[in-house]
Amino acid sequence: MRIPLRDTAAVAAGVLAPFAVAVVLMPLRTSVAHTNLALLLVVVVVAVSAFGNRFAGTLAALSVAAWFDFFHTEPYQSFHIEDRADLETAVLLLVVGLIVSQLAARARTMKRVAITDAMHLERLHATTRLARSTSSSDDVVRRVLYELVEVLELRACRFEYGTLIGRPPRLDPDGTVQVDGWIWDLERQGWPEGEIELRAVVRGRYQGRFLLTPEPDSVPPPLEARLVAADLAAQAAAALDDDSVTVGPRS
Template sequence: MVERSGGTPWFVRWRSLVRIGAVLGPLLTCGLLAVFRDTVAAAVVVLVLVLWVVAAAATGDRAAGVLAALSGGAGFDFFLTEPYHRFTISASEDIETTVLLVVIGLAVSEIALWGHRRQADAERRSGYLDGVLGAARAVAEGDLPTAGLTDVVARQIADVLGADECRFVEGAVHDARVALLDQDGVLTRSGRSVDVGRVGLPTDEYVAVPVHRGERVVGHFLLTATTRHRYPTQEQLRVAVLLADQVAAALPAS
């Protein structure tokens, strides 16, 4: 459960603080450097301000990176270009420097965000692999009873797909209203495929992830995602199928 203070989620408060810092940090830095404006080169100022942009963008919040870039440009104009303490620039060189600062800041922000996303993707894939290997290990070692194993895998599937709830049910799916996730990671509902990347998981009905033993369905994981729309990738859907299949070997033969 997300921690709350006064009804505000912690991540909302954190994001607000990051954005406030992204605005104030460059402005205060420019104000401090204004004391040494006669001895500090413009290139040094630009490099210092770009560091603020990198720091803001490294949080993964694009808005914070953009705000830091714009704040740096405004602070440079106000504190470090003539006429001072006015948002007016008289020298063409200062105009070029200010524009370059903003452009570089925005570009660096996008690069930092790209790196942040790639790192997040790598960590997510590592988490998926750990989940599948953990389920396979539990099946091979036989340390968990069947009910315990299905509970563990159900939590992993819910985590991978962002579902609100997931539970194991023995046997095949007999309700035609339930959407089915096939072995290829394709979701079908009433016999028609669903573009999960565009419309998300169904919020008004269950989604079933069948567990196959050969050609026979021996059970299924039933999940719901009703609180908000979830848009799992094809990779996430296939991982959910792979997780479900780990349970087949642990189920009693019938």
């Protein structure tokens, strides 16, 4: 499964940024209190954590403590600390760095979740407004096709009217994926190969199915996104059901 580029960059920054900043601060190590240098290094941890994730933040905290010891405590260019005050500063730098990294990563996660939830809600509302304002169920299907590509980060998506043919992997309304009657472990195995069906069903009546084509080796979206996809398919099914009641079954 492919690791997102941002996470890779954050991990690299967690290793390299503390080293680079510690080197840049070397000329100040005899004129600036070590506690002040430690505070400047904590800023690096905050920056890496805000940009990346918890792992990158933790790595940055460990890296900061190590390079503070190596470059800014006597004996220099050694991981040995002779002065007790410097040892306490290094330990506190590590502890504070770990705490700050977790808090910063959590704040970033909460912000991302809030933004994502707002976007999901707008997708559902926009599709509902279209369903109420248009007389064509095809318009709703086309809108849902577009939204499914966006919310599930798909390569492609198409809709099939009519009866079921074959037994491809299926995305169920509860957000799980079934393959041959077994629940597929998305988190560990990624998307199953081939197209994945998402059935458009309303009040027990089958209207068709969306066939989803994920990007190769892509990370499956979280459960919340998969539930939104199921709700979008249900909206398309409702529009198709109303259309069939009005003009008769679609051939």
